[in-house]
Amino acid sequence: MASQHRRAAEVGAAVLEAGGDAIDAAVATSFALGVVEPWMSGVAAGGCMVLWRAKEQKAHVVDYGMRAPRALDPADYPLAGEGKAMDLFAWPLVKDDRNVQGAAAVAVPGVVAGMALAHERFGRVPWRELVAPAAALAAEGMRADWYSGLLIASAARGLAADPDAAAMFLEDGRWPILGTWTALTEKRLDQRRLAATLESIARDGPKALYGGDVGTAMAKDVRDKGGCLSLADFSAYRAHFAEPLEVAYRGGRVFADQRGPDGDRTAAEPAVSAQDGAAKLRGDRPVEAEPARRLERLIVGRAETRDNSSGSQRFPRRIRMSVRGRQPAGRVQGIAEGRRGNDKALRDRKTGLKKPRQSGSLPAGDRRVAGSPARKREGRRRHVKPFLAPLINGSLSVAYTSA
DSSP states (O other): OOSSSSHHHHHHHOOOOOOTHHHHHHHHHHHHHHHSSSTOOTTTEEEEEEETTTTTTEEEEEEEOOOTTTTOOHHHGGGEEEEOSTTTTEEEEGGGTTTTTGGGOOBBBBBHHHHHHHHHHOOOSSSHHHHHHHHHHHHOBBOHHHHHHHHHTTTHHHHHHHHHHHHHEETTTTTEOOOOOOSSSSOBBBOOOOOOHHHHHHHHGGGTTTTTTHHHHHHHHHHTTOOOOOOOHHHHOOOEEEEEEEETTTTTEEEEESSSSSSSSOHHHHHHHHHHHHHHHHTTTTTTTHHHHHHHHHHHHHHHHHHTTSSSSOOSSEEEEEEEEEOOOOOOOOOOOOOTTHHHHHHHHHHOOOOOOTTOOTTOOSSSSSTTTHHHHHHHOOOOOOOOOOOOTEEEEEEEEEE
């Protein structure tokens, strides 16, 4: 079972071990993940599920995307005129970020309906047993650590604007709740209200949200804070099965949702088709190189933008990328531009060889002795740090130096 958080993955693995279907495990993991990683999931989220049933040899798509409230008026979201929203989808910038911040940005959520629909068709474990572990995690409270502190701090301004969000994620309504530096004490979020919500959903099923007490409370809260979500919006919501998009690719098939999370037709088909066509034109040139070249242009462009900006921010002045197709997954290399002996340094790192660091020497990873002729000729340079993971069936290597 794979998940962004270990405890959520353990919930799904326990369902599988108890004889549940893969969909049972996915449902349980989804609810648990909304507790331990509330910044990317939860009962107020939406999305889609693409799944493959081996016995049927058939792909299915469950569409549970968000829906706009009926009372929403597009005139209430005027464009700012320029720029992009600092959000996952980079939509055109709306005045005061009304489409991404605050109650006016809340749409009808679909996760609970989507999980229920998938469970109804494919599940074997009772619904209540799949939601109960998430409720237990919420009653316990998510343990704060350095990562949660980083995520909460990055959204602290928006969280502070809402009293309920501030009470859960911020101390004194202002400071992010951070994990401690020792193992002797710990801090946890107060998620007891979320636990009560999940217990209602476990007991009453999706109707608790779509027309029940949970939906009533959520709609009232949103409207009290300036949004337009209503109980009628919840009651009218339906998740549904959709015909998957199927794209032939290099002797296999790729399945995707027909529509993306923002309602537009997914880019999977043109992206895969374009990549396959480019591979045929290149002949024996590895297809894995093409996305790396697009990524190279993106990174170099951002490097130039950051490098030309004002302030004390340091960023690589020179970026060099190397793509080696058909190398084992998991291999990441750093290649220094104009640095002799770097390949040997990388080999030493891979084999685990350690050499003592002398006073005033280079950072760990550069094995030459400080003060050597080679060191003096090259001057001061930063240590090379690879920072991009390899592509599928290929290795993407990135290296940088500071002038």
